[in-house]
Amino acid sequence: MELLDKLTILADAAKYDVACTSSGVNRAAVNGKLGSTTSAGICHTFSADGRCITLLKVLMSNACSYDCTYCVNRRSNDVPRATFTPRELAELTIGFYRRNYIEGLFLSSGVLRNPDYTTEQMCEAIRLLRDDYGFNGYIHAKAIPGTSEQLLTRLGVLVDRMSLNIELPSETSLRLLAPDKSGQSVLAPMRFVRDGIKENIQDKTTSIVKRARFAPAGQSTQMIVGASPESDFQILNLSASLYRTLELKRVFFSAYLPVNTDPLLPLVTKAPLLREHRLYQADWLMRFYHFDVNEIIDESNPFLDPLIDPKCNWALNHIDLFPAEINRVPYEMLLRIPGIGVKGAGRIVKARRERSLRFEDLKRLNVSTKRARYFITCNGSFAEGVLFDPASIYDNLADEARSRHCKGVLDGQLSLFEESAPVGLMSASAADSSAQRRELVPWIN
Template sequence: MDTMEKLRILSDAAKYDAACTSSGVNRAGVKGQLGSAAACGICHSFASDGRCISLLKVLMTNICAYDCTYCLNRRSNDTPRATFRPQELADLTISFYRRNYIEGLFLSSAVFGSPDITCERMLETLHILRNEYHFNGYIHVKAIPGADETLLQQLGLLADRMSVNIELPSNDSLKRLAPQKSKENILLPMSRIRDGIKENAHDLIRYKSAPRFVPGGQSTQMIIGATPENDRCILQLSEGLYHKYSLKRVFYSAYIPVVQDRNLPALDTAPPLLREHRLYQADWLLRFYGFTADELLSEKTPDLDPMLDPKCSWAVRHPEEFPVEVNRAPYEKLLRVPGIGVVSAKRIIRARRQAKLDHEGLKKLGVVLKRASYFITCNGKMQCRLRTDEPAVLAGILRDRGLPQGGIQPEIPEQLSLFNPTKEDAVKCLTGQL
């Protein structure tokens, strides 16, 4: 099998790994070395200057010793198999970089033989890239649960970011669908990477020339929709991972039915793309807006609202928190108002030191008034004349979005925060202004 045929098989096998994130690493070009790294974004993301930055996303091999029910690469599945040799993959990466196809590498792998054997092959690939080709670009590598701690340490010194897939939202689901994996084996490398990052931070303070260990931090990915866990369970897990393992990002991957099995959704089941999007929005609230999982969802309402984004849904359920006077409210209170994001809240704090703000001024500061107007006052006055009880506010929001007010719109795979979004809505969603 030639290199391009292997690439076709192994890049296709890697498509279910989420890698669209900012790298978190700024590294300038060095004379005599290839490439650089920028913190702004990777893998078909757009940088602040408009550039589209791309990665070679590929598996080392799709020959797997495990037989996870949900996975196309499982041992029992009849699928074309291929394996890159470390030198071959390193040559391919450099060749693509020199042709300006890519700016970095995202390397994952099935478990070939054993975790240690797989990790050794990935480590050899990174060693060739960094030390023989002097590749200075971005590298994201998937850590293999069960691999020796020394191998993970060496990988971390060569990679910019590492990730360990949590796979499924609960240990029960993991036992049912991936019996050869365990929660403990997955969390152990996470803790080792976390500890390595902390130790390296202390070393860098003492010795500025110390090698950097995973400077872009670590992330994880979980599959949603393959198992019965509700959104509250998923967000509580994410919240715990952020706090305990200092993760940069949790990725949510909507399960695409590719396997016929009694423990999985039927093949004709649509992927839960809208649910995935709502989870990403809620995750944003956990990381940047000061919300907790138990605030967003409860035992009575364990799943996110398909009609409203999580922040708006929370606001509608908590009328006692509103209206908020934008000329006096603290920053933390402003962040809870739908339509006011992190950027616009900071602008409000700065602007109101100079003059009192009105609704027109808020619009110029980037506030999405068609959401915020139901929840704020400017100098004691509301722009909206509707009653502020839950049915009235909900009806007004749905009307503004072009949705029927008497029922739930059929689920549509949306990647923005609104149905039928305007240009303004699209910009606010992409910049995280919920």
């Protein structure tokens, strides 16, 4: 098989992996302009200084020996199969890098023969890149559940970030839909990677690993949403537990995309992208705004509201804390006002030292009051036309969402960056030790 054919198959097969920030848009090439977002194979991640890095996103092989019900690459599917040799993959990556198409590599794989064999192939490709071609750029590798610790160590010191897909939000669903995997086969390597990152191990046993730190950019995971019956309450509790116990950098949610028909899978035609988006918003609140999972969702209402974002939902559920007087409330409370992020809160705090702020001043400070106006006063007055009544606020916010929906906005991937994250504000997430939550995530705790 020609290398280009392999690349076409293996880049396309990698599009279901979301453990890096891909564009989430679908825009075809335009005559006279450079680039398109439709073809698989390129995705992005962000460096510590906020720079966007373009990655070649590809599988080592899609000739998978496992049979996960939801996956296009499962062994029982009749799809074109391809496998790179380590040398092919290394040459391809360095070739793209030299042409300035990419700055790094995101490498995943189906299970070729078994987890250890697959990982050996991945390690060899990356070793060639690092040692023979001198590639010092960003590499994110997806480890295979069930890989031995020795090979995880080898992989970990070659790459910047490692991830292992937890796949589904409960062990019951994992057993049902991914029968070749188990909670243990996923969690044991995740714990090993966590410990490796903590210790920044220097494995003295092989010459390959003497020079590198173990996965210095940390560990992440991916969870499919909507292929199994777990609620948002369960998913967010599991995420909180993963952040706490395994010290993950990110939990990525992947809206279930119906690519197979199987009686074990839900009968849906579209990926639940809005649900995925709400989960990311909730995750954002937990990671950067110091919200405890219990503040965002509870078991009696186990799904996030599709019409209003989780911060608005929290504010409406705590309406007794509002209206917030913009000239007086502390910085921490400013951050809890829907629509106000860290940059806006910082500008408000700085400006109000000089003078008392009015709604016009907020506009001048570039603080969006689209949602905030329902929850704030300036010098004791509400914004014009605002009726401070929870039902009316909900209706207004929901109407805005519906009108966005009519314009097609809610049909696709939404922006994750409506609000900025408060850098340095958050300490460790609140302790999450209730028996109820342990029961929900027994295979994590």
